[in-house]
Amino acid sequence: MKLYNLKDHSEQVSFAQAVQQGLGKGQGLFFPSELPKFSASEIGALLKLDFVTRSAKILSAFIGNEISDDDMQRLVKNAFQFPAPVKSVEDDIGTLELFHGPTLAFKDFGGRFMAQALVQVAADKKITILTATSGDTGAAVAHAFYHLPNIRVVILYPQGKISPLQEKLFCTLGDNIHTIAIKSDFDTCQALVKKSFDDSELKAKIGLNSANSINISRLLAQICYYFEAFAQLAPKQREQLVISVPSGNFGDLTAGLLAKTMGLPIKRFIAATNANDTVPRYLETGKWEPHQTVATLSNAMDVSQPNNWPRIEEIYHREAWTLKSLGRGTVTDEQSEAAVRELDQKGYLSEPHGAIAYRVLRDQLQADEYGLFLGTAHPAKFKEVVENILGKSIALPAELAERADMTLLSHVMDNDFAHLRDYLMNLEW
Ligand SMILES: *Cc1c(COP(=O)(O)O)cnc(C)c1O
Numbered sequence: 001m002k003l004y005n006l007k008d009h010s011e012q013v014s015f016a017q018a019v020q021q022g023l024g025k026g027q028g029l030f031f032p033s034e035l036p037k038f039s040a041s042e043i044g045a046l047l048k049l050d051f052v053t054r055s056a057k058i059l060s061a062f063i064g065n066e067i068s069d070d071d072m073q074r075l076v077k078n079a080f081q082f083p084a085p086v087k088s089v090e091d092d093i094g095t096l097e098l099f100h101g102p103t104l105a106f107k108d109f110g111g112r113f114m115a116q117a118l119v120q121v122a123a124d125k126k127i128t129i130l131t132a133t134s135g136d137t138g139a140a141v142a143h144a145f146y147h148l149p150n151i152r153v154v155i156l157y158p159q160g161k162i163s164p165l166q167e168k169l170f171c172t173l174g175d176n177i178h179t180i181a182i183k184s185d186f187d188t189c190q191a192l193v194k195k196s197f198d199d200s201e202l203k204a205k206i207g208l209n210s211a212n213s214i215n216i217s218r219l220l221a222q223i224c225y226y227f228e229a230f231a232q233l234a235p236k237q238r239e240q241l242v243i244s245v246p247s248g249n250f251g252d253l254t255a256g257l258l259a260k261t262m263g264l265p266i267k268r269f270i271a272a273t274n275a276n277d278t279v280p281r282y283l284e285t286g287k288w289e290p291h292q293t294v295a296t297l298s299n300a301m302d303v304s305q306p307n308n309w310p311r312i313e314e315i316y317h318r319e320a321w322t323l324k325s326l327g328r329g330t331v332t333d334e335q336s337e338a339a340v341r342e343l344d345q346k347g348y349l350s351e352p353h354g355a356i357a358y359r360v361l362r363d364q365l366q367a368d369e370y371g372l373f374l375g376t377a378h379p380a381k382f383k384e385v386v387e388n389i390l391g392k393s394i395a396l397p398a399e400l401a402e403r404a405d406m407t408l409l410s411h412v413m414d415n416d417f418a419h420l421r422d423y424l425m426n427l428e429w
Pocket residue numbers: 105106107135136137213246247248249250251252253300301353354376377
């Protein structure tokens with residue numbers, strides 16, 4: 001597989017390099033040189049396969065002979081050990097539940113495949129994963145790499161801006177997982193990570209690697225569950241399929257669009273955001289004007305400068321699609337609370353992230369269309385919020401209940417790069 005840096009097309013790398021480097025020069029994102037295409041009959045054949053076998057074929061179509069078919073099958077089997085079921089919510093709307101993995105959020109898919117791919121391509125090199133999280137990436141990455149040899153993980157997150165349970169889920173592990181609460185917001189955490197990657201001395205000394213949604217292996221893995229969703233739909237539902245994606249860093253939407261470039265016949269996508277609405281405003285006005293990030297109930301989407309946006313622009317450019325055709329919608333906290341209640345009345349328990357995608361989908365779905373919204377997190381992951389909205393209690397799944405009483409092991413740090421650098425340089429293996 002060949003990939004190029006979106007900021008400098010002359011920088012070309014293999015899949016192995018892209019997975020290990022994360023970002024290219026000048027913090028540029030890597031993007032595939034070839035976008036593999038399947039014919040309608042090839043798609044039909046793929047849809048008949050089981051999730052793991054089909055996903056291995058999709059990933060091999062991108063990655064090629066850098067990973068053998070047998071190895072790919074093994075990696076995907078290790079990574080995707082849980083289902084992605086479509087549940088019916090209304091006659092014309094279903095939800096793709098992506099939260100049945102160990103950390104109860106969709107980021108388990110990308111995080112676990114990335115961990116598998118990295119161990120595969122890096123052989124015996126020592127690696128430090130540095131990543132910023134607005135909530136869920138951290139847990140997914142931590143669990144994906146926990147106890148893996150020659151790899152350690154350092155996770156930055158905005159102190160007090162993720163849910164207490166989210167924090168427990170990845171800040172209580174110890175061993176090769178190190179967590180740092182930064183006294184600022186997610187964009188600051190992300191900026192500290194980017195700065196670290198620009199520091200070549202630091203990078204070389206600790207074998208820096210990123211594992212947030214900018215890593216191409218995560219995005220490729222996420223393509224697979226769009227096929228899995230489609231495979232579960234009835235013929236009529238497949239005809240005019242609209243998919244609504246609750247978006248923060250826009251990794252999930254990028255993966256969905258890549259599924260479409262491969263030939264999966266999705267009629268259109270909707271980018272649903274919370275009050276951090278840089279993209280919907282950009283699509284309206286043509287002006288890229290990020291505001292200060294604001295805290296919302298859907299905190300994993302509190303991102304005002306979405307990292308993956310350049311990849312989405314590149315897809316539209318490469319496929320000669322018009323950006324105006326991308327659906328969009330912005331949902332306030334009040335509206336997302338109301339949507340959680342509305343879904344509960346229809347007998348479906350949700351949480352604010354998925355509910356945002358539902359709201360925009362319900363408002364924009366047309367007659368004869370079938371809509372799917374992505375269920376990105378388990379309702380219990382946002383227990384306090386959901387209980388407040390619905391006025392009833394929600395059971396904690398075993399994964400969370402176990403961790404709720406454990407001690408947090410995080411360091412607390414100011415927004416200070418010199419301090420972070422010092423910490424990283426002196427971290428013991
Ligand atoms: C990360 C996350 C999102 C946003 O996904 P992006 O790929 O960053 O757009 C939405 N919902 C939940 C629950 C998340 O954890």
